[in-house]
Amino acid sequence: MNKSSQTKLAADFDFQSSTEQALAYDQQHIWHPYSSMGKGNEINVWPVASAQGVYLTLANGTKLIDGMSSWWCTVHGYSHPRLVKAICEQAQTMSHVMFGGLTHEPAINLVQKLVQLTPSGLDKVFLSDSGSVAVEVATKMAIQYQQARNKAGKNKLLALKQGYHGDTLGAMSLCDPTTGMHHLFTGLLAEQYFVPAPKVCFGQDWLAQDGDRIDIQPLRACLEKHHQQLAALILEPIVQGAGGMRFYHPEYLRQARELCDEFDVLLIADEIATGFGRSGKLFACEHANISPDILCVGKALTGGQMTLAATLTTEHIANTISEGEAGCFMHGPTFMANPLACAVANESLALLIENDWQAQVRRLEQGLLQGLGPAKALAGVADVRVLGAIGVIEMQQAVDMKVIQQACIEEGIWIRPFGKLVYTMPAYVMTDNQLAKLTAGMVKVLKSGLF
Numbered sequence: 339m340n341k342s343s344q345t346k347l348a349a350d351f352d353f354q355s356s357t358e359q360a361l362a363y364d365q366q367h368i369w370h371p372y373s374s375m376g377k378g379n380e381i382n383v384w385p386v387a388s389a390q391g392v393y394l395t396l397a398n399g400t401k402l403i404d405g406m407s408s409w410w411c412t413v414h415g416y417s418h419p420r421l422v423k424a425i426c427e428q429a430q431t432m433s434h435v436m437f438g439g440l441t442h443e444p445a446i447n448l449v450q451k452l453v454q455l456t457p458s459g460l461d462k463v464f465l466s467d468s469g470s471v472a473v474e475v476a477t478k479m480a481i482q483y484q485q486a487r488n489k490a491g492k493n494k495l496l497a498l499k500q501g502y503h504g505d506t507l508g509a510m511s512l513c514d515p516t517t518g519m520h521h522l523f524t525g526l527l528a529e530q531y532f533v534p535a536p537k538v539c540f541g542q543d544w545l546a547q548d549g550d551r552i553d554i555q556p557l558r559a560c561l562e563k564h565h566q567q568l569a570a571l572i573l574e575p576i577v578q579g580a581g582g583m584r585f586y587h588p589e590y591l592r593q594a595r596e597l598c599d600e601f602d603v604l605l606i607a608d609e610i611a612t613g614f615g616r617s618g619k620l621f622a623c624e625h626a627n628i629s630p631d632i633l634c635v636g637k638a639l640t641g642g643q644m645t646l647a648a649t650l651t652t653e654h655i656a657n658t659i660s661e662g663e664a665g666c667f668m669h670g671p672t673f674m675a676n677p678l679a680c681a682v683a684n685e686s687l688a689l690l691i692e693n694d695w696q697a698q699v700r701r702l703e704q705g706l707l708q709g710l711g712p713a714k715a716l717a718g719v720a721d722v723r724v725l726g727a728i729g730v731i732e733m734q735q736a737v738d739m740k741v742i743q744q745a746c747i748e749e750g751i752w753i754r755p756f757g758k759l760v761y762t763m764p765a766y767v768m769t770d771n772q773l774a775k776l777t778a779g780m781v782k783v784l785k786s787g788l789f
């Protein structure tokens with residue numbers, strides 16, 4: 339039968355009365371991140387019924403302390419009353435309008451805050467729907483800028499190995515070529531340039547580790563050779579997230595900024611994960627006291643309540659693009675500057691400042707150092723590292739995600755390891771006791787050696 343002629347919708351599933359059926363339907367029909375739908379390859383998903391503060395409540399009533407902040411986002415915890423109120427009030431006034439030819443208070447107020455809070459010089463803002471799109475926008479800005487200067491040959495990007503910038507085609511071309519699975523999309527993905535990931539770690543002695551030779555020299559050599567083809571260098575400042583949870587030395591970033599200027603290549607900072615305090619600075623670029631030419635933010639921008647991202651650039655770049663052949667910047671998503679998302683982002687940024695994010699993150703950093711420290715002594719652990727509100731236990735071998743997640747749930751905690759990395763980035767509002775329970779649970783599970 340033609341589906342469109344069916345007028346009666348199927349009854350909704352209800353976790354209370356039919357969790358099993360709902361999960362079976364989910365397994366048959368719904369893709370989850372990086373999941374397979376093939377028979378026998380089904381992935382485990384846990385049904386979550388509600389989320390409040392730092393807790394997730396599963397359909398069976400199990401309460402879990404969330405160690406992931408839903409992938410770096412929910413810095414103020416779930417269902418924060420001020421954020422919920424901001425969304426509700428905005429929904430009553432105007433949930434959405436097109437941004438072509440129209441504007442609104444939530445967008446203007448948000449942009450004013452972003453211009454004020456981000457590193458200096460970034461005062462032209464493009465709002466979009468997700469981190470990956472913000473990276474696409476940044477790339478297009480860099481390319482249009484070079485075209486407008488009659489440097490159309492500068493149409494490639496340089497990226498760091500072990501980096502991650504998103505899953506759309508343009509963003510994917512900038513991810514680590516191996517873990518980013520470039521070979522699956524050969525011919526379609528843009529071919530970009532890559533340099534090795536910086537080796538000198540945050541907190542190490544740059545000179546003693548010979549950072550200029552082992553880290554900067556390869557970057558300089560690549561820029562020297564290819565700068566005529568390069569529009570921009572893109573990197574995640576200080577913290578390489580999904581590509582390995584690596585914390586690198588600020589001197590690398592400082593010198594990368596200088597090299598970009600020397601070789602007439604723009605610097606794009608992807609702060610989608612690190613933005614809004616996570617690394618201990620409001621923006622990780624501040625660890626090196628630099629401003630990029632283009633900055634991408636997302637994730638925690640709305641406190642994790644709605645999807646929203648922004649790409650910021652300088653007046654010079656914006657003006658140059660406007661003087662180019664197109665006469666304008668060529669991008670304009672349907673949900674650009676969605677008022678609901680902008681309103682909740684405004685409130686989230688206000689909360690960040692009122693709550694003294696710096697003190698919150700400093701407290702979490704101490705708690706993570708203390709709580710995860712004992713993992714160093716465990717068999718199978720390669721490294722334990724903490725920066726700001728990010729705690730990482732790197733194992734010697736990849737862990738079995740399904741087994742380890744089940745064990746964590748039994749400890750009342752939610753984390754989602756990948757590969758060798760068992761890590762957490764808690765909400766800034768997590769109390770010392772909650773954090774102690776989270777870290778103790780992680781250490782206990784790793785000690786059990788079950789996975």
Ligand code: PMP
Pocket residue numbers: 409468469470471473502503504505574579580608609610611636637
């Ligand atoms: N850049 C970085 C550094 C990220 O961590 C992510 C998301 N993990 C992205 C870009 C892509 O963002 P999104 O998933 O919102 O598209």
